[in-house]
Amino acid sequence: MRTLPDDVSRLLRAGHGVFSVAEAESRGISRSRLVRLTRSGLLVRLAKGVYAAAADDMGAVEWAAFAQRSRAFTLACGPPAAAAGWSAVAVLGLPAVGAPPSQPLAVVPAGARAPSDNVAGRLRPVAFPPHHRAYANGCRVTSLPRTVVDIARTSPHAEALVVADAALSAGVTAADLRAVVEFQTRWRGIRSAALVVAQADGFAESPLETLGRLTFLEHGLPVPVSNAWVEAGGRRYRLDHLLPDRWLAFEGDGSFKYDGRLDAGRVIADQREREWRLRDAGLDVVRYGWELARHDRALLAQRFARVIERCPVRPRPVPWWRGQAPHRPGSEWRPPDESGR
Numbered sequence: 001m002r003t004l005p006d007d008v009s010r011l012l013r014a015g016h017g018v019f020s021v022a023e024a025e026s027r028g029i030s031r032s033r034l035v036r037l038t039r040s041g042l043l044v045r046l047a048k049g050v051y052a053a054a055a056d057d058m059g060a061v062e063w064a065a066f067a068q069r070s071r072a073f074t075l076a077c078g079p080p081a082a083a084a085g086w087s088a089v090a091v092l093g094l095p096a097v098g099a100p101p102s103q104p105l106a107v108v109p110a111g112a113r114a115p116s117d118n119v120a121g122r123l124r125p126v127a128f129p130p131h132h133r134a135y136a137n138g139c140r141v142t143s144l145p146r147t148v149v150d151i152a153r154t155s156p157h158a159e160a161l162v163v164a165d166a167a168l169s170a171g172v173t174a175a176d177l178r179a180v181v182e183f184q185t186r187w188r189g190i191r192s193a194a195l196v197v198a199q200a201d202g203f204a205e206s207p208l209e210t211l212g213r214l215t216f217l218e219h220g221l222p223v224p225v226s227n228a229w230v231e232a233g234g235r236r237y238r239l240d241h242l243l244p245d246r247w248l249a250f251e252g253d254g255s256f257k258y259d260g261r262l263d264a265g266r267v268i269a270d271q272r273e274r275e276w277r278l279r280d281a282g283l284d285v286v287r288y289g290w291e292l293a294r295h296d297r298a299l300l301a302q303r304f305a306r307v308i309e310r311c312p313v314r315p316r317p318v319p320w321w322r323g324q325a326p327h328r329p330g331s332e333w334r335p336p337d338e339s340g341r
Contacts, residue, residue, distance in 0.1 A: 004042050004053060016138030017056055018072045021049040046072035047120035066090045066100035071139040073104040073121035080112040081123065082133055082140040085154065088147040091139045094166045095207050097159055097294065107142065132180070145176040152196035153189030158214055158294075160196045165210045168202030203227045203322065208252040209240050211293035212300075216241075219301035221308060224250060228320040233277035244317035246308065249278065253287045283318060284311055 004012070007029060011019045021031055034051060037043040044054040050072040070087035083091045084107040086100055104121035109128040117123055132146040142150060148167045152160040168174070177197040184190050199217055203226035204210045216223045224241035230249075231237075241250040275285050286307050292300040 002042075004037070008037065008043075009053075012053055012056075014138075015075075016071060017068050018046065018050055018052045018075060018138075020075055021051075024051075047076035048118070050076045063090055063096060063100055066104070067093075067137075069120070070104040070106075071137070074106045074139050074141075076120065077106050077108070077123055079140075080108040081106040082108075082128070082142050084124070084126075084142045084147070085150055087121075088141045089151060089163055091141050092136050092144065092147065094147075094163050094170075097162055097207050097211075127183075129183075132183075144170065144172045145180045148172065148177055148200075149180040149184060149193045149197070152193035153184070153187060157192065157196065158211060158297075160192075161199060161214055162207045162210045164196050164200035165202065165204040168200050169205065172202075174200070201226050205240075206252065208290055208293055211290075211297070212241060212250060212252050212288060215293065215297045215300050215304060218297060219305070221301060221304055222246075225320065228322060230278070230281075230283065230318055230320050232281035232283065235277060237274060237278060239278075242318070242320060243308070243311075244320050245313045246311040247283050247314055247318045248308065248311045249283050249285045250304070251285060251287050252293070253289045 007027065008024075011024060011027060011029065015023065021034065024034060025031070034043060038045060038051070041054055043051045046052050046069050052068060052072060056068065066087070067090035070083045070090055074081050074083045074087070074091075082088075083104065085105040086096065087104040087106065089096055090100060105124065106121060107124050107126045107128055110125045112125065128142075132143050134141050134143040141147070144167050148160075148164045151163050164177070167177075174197065177200070181190060181194050181197055184193070199214075201210075201213060204213060205227060209226065213224065213226060215221070222243055224243050226241060227238050228242040228244070229236055229238050230242070239249040240252050242248070278285050284307070286304070288300055288303075292303075
């Protein structure tokens, strides 16, 4: 047999790629049958009593494989447990920079009976109220706000800010995050978490944009508006970062715009036309890439600072706004308020 039986495949689909022995037995699939499927190379045991398809485990990319192992470990730890930290980030599908940890992490409410750490992952008892619990992609997880603050307490600032920006973009509010900070007010790393919450921006649309904005924050530069709309040459363009009073835009140049695309030539041509129109309208445009934004923001900040110095503040800022359809063509434009709306 080189393919999984239909009943096992259905069980895997229902569990988002993993299932427990108890779930299998409840559907008439015996332990001995699971052992035979494992010996034949069709199943793999990811945690105590939890299985996945061997092909999925071998073929998954790094973070996807970590998400699967996190779901398996959480399931193995029983109903009180929830994936936490970077495991929650992976299960929730939030963006992350860098490699995942070597082991999944799950938490249980303080005082709950639960198994101890093992080779499949780490388990920690913590203060864990019901409203900090959620369910996503077939797995119990810490809620989005709790996940953001946990990551912000325990991880490097840049990596935490990427997660916080993504959570705000997904609908979490700053008030949600502040409530978790207040709940954890005496926990280790909470000052770092409070800073991440204060700096988070739900208008950032990618890790590259977050790291670009962080460059300004870390080095005392004027902080730009994220993803502001402007008009140029009769068209509307959204800019990754904008300093309206200096008529200066900064654009993150991710390789995803070009890599492997059959229409890369057209994308580059459109980009050049876009920049020509922006410059013709009086805006200066600066591009930056992933390598410096991720690994050498000090050098990137020096470059940004030189450009800013060459672009003095003008008497009237460039008109900008946020939103999909701020006004009809030909209608009177009104300047946004301080929030950009």
